[in-house]
Amino acid sequence: MRIDIVTIFPEFFDVLDLSLLGKARQSGLIELGVHNLRDHTHDRHRTVDDTPYGGGAGMVMKPEPWGDALDSILGDAPAADEGPTIIFPSPAGEQFTQATARELAEESHLVFGCGRYEGIDQRVVDHYATRGRVRLISLGDYVLNGGEVAVMAMIEAVGRLIPGVVGNPQSLVEESHEDGLLEYPSYTKPNEWRGLSVPPVLLSGNHAAIAAWRHEQQLERTRLVRPDLLAEPVESPAP
Numbered sequence: 642m643r644i645d646i647v648t649i650f651p652e653f654f655d656v657l658d659l660s661l662l663g664k665a666r667q668s669g670l671i672e673l674g675v676h677n678l679r680d681h682t683h684d685r686h687r688t689v690d691d692t693p694y695g696g697g698a699g700m701v702m703k704p705e706p707w708g709d710a711l712d713s714i715l716g717d718a719p720a721a722d723e724g725p726t727i728i729f730p731s732p733a734g735e736q737f738t739q740a741t742a743r744e745l746a747e748e749s750h751l752v753f754g755c756g757r758y759e760g761i762d763q764r765v766v767d768h769y770a771t772r773g774r775v776r777l778i779s780l781g782d783y784v785l786n787g788g789e790v791a792v793m794a795m796i797e798a799v800g801r802l803i804p805g806v807v808g809n810p811q812s813l814v815e816e817s818h819e820d821g822l823l824e825y826p827s828y829t830k831p832n833e834w835r836g837l838s839v840p841p842v843l844l845s846g847n848h849a850a851i852a853a854w855r856h857e858q859q860l861e862r863t864r865l866v867r868p869d870l871l872a873e874p875v876e877s878p879a880p
């Protein structure tokens with residue numbers, strides 16, 4: 642998979658040289674390009690923002706630098722069905738979930754556009770929707786100052802699903818949200834720690850009993866913490 646990121650804070654992504662994603666880049670499983678939006682300005686002050694039409698607080702990111710930067714990545718990409726998926730993190734976006742991560746992990750080329758200020762001129766989204774699959778994606782219902790933190794989280798969630806990135810693929814199966822439930826609690830040595838011991842079933846060697854206990858723990862945790870994950874989807878009434 643190739644991943645390109647456009648941002649005014651390229652150094653923010655230096656951390657992607659580390660850990661599993663760093664190894665994935667060294668092994669060629671993931672190719673990463675980080676592009677400084679300011680390199681796509683043409684004025685002395687490398688201006689990327691301006692005041693909003695219609696008034697209002699804050700500044701809006703100008704379309705020209707974005708056009709220059711995204712064109713340099715897309716080249717003469719063919720029509721939408723073959724181009725990359727272009728993702729703009731946004732408070733107004735669809736919710737990023739494990740299902741979103743799984744979808745994006747199937748793509749061969751992802752382009753992330755990190756906005757700042759009050760966001761990016763809408764025409765950037767509208768224009769590139771004619772040249773690639775564009776998605777506005779939100780990390781969650783809270784306000785960040787820009788898209789970089791969201792892109793970091795999305796890259797980590799997507800990257801770990803790419804075959805070969807995580808050493809033991811089995812560990813991807815038994816984790817929260819993979820089966821729609823929260824994960825079961827985990828324990829390791831020592832058997833006794835500060836008066837707390839490991840649930841005896843985990844020491845029993847009875848794999849069926851262990852699996853049943855773990856599933857029950859998942860259900861109990863999910864009922865307590867995320868009952869919404871258990872709710873049956875409500876069928877909308879027939880028209």
Ligand SMILES: CC(C)N1CCN(Cc2ccc(Cn3ccc4ccc(-c5n[nH]c(N)c5C#N)cc43)cc2)CC1
Binds near residue numbers: 730732783
């Ligand atoms: C009335 C008028 C003054 N209001 C002004 C604030 N508006 C909302 C608003 C708030 C903050 C930002 C800062 N920002 C810039 C680019 C950008 C990308 C993602 C996110 C982001 N926030 N939360 C998430 N889950 C995100 C994701 N993914 C935030 C971003 C941009 C926009 C609402 C309108």
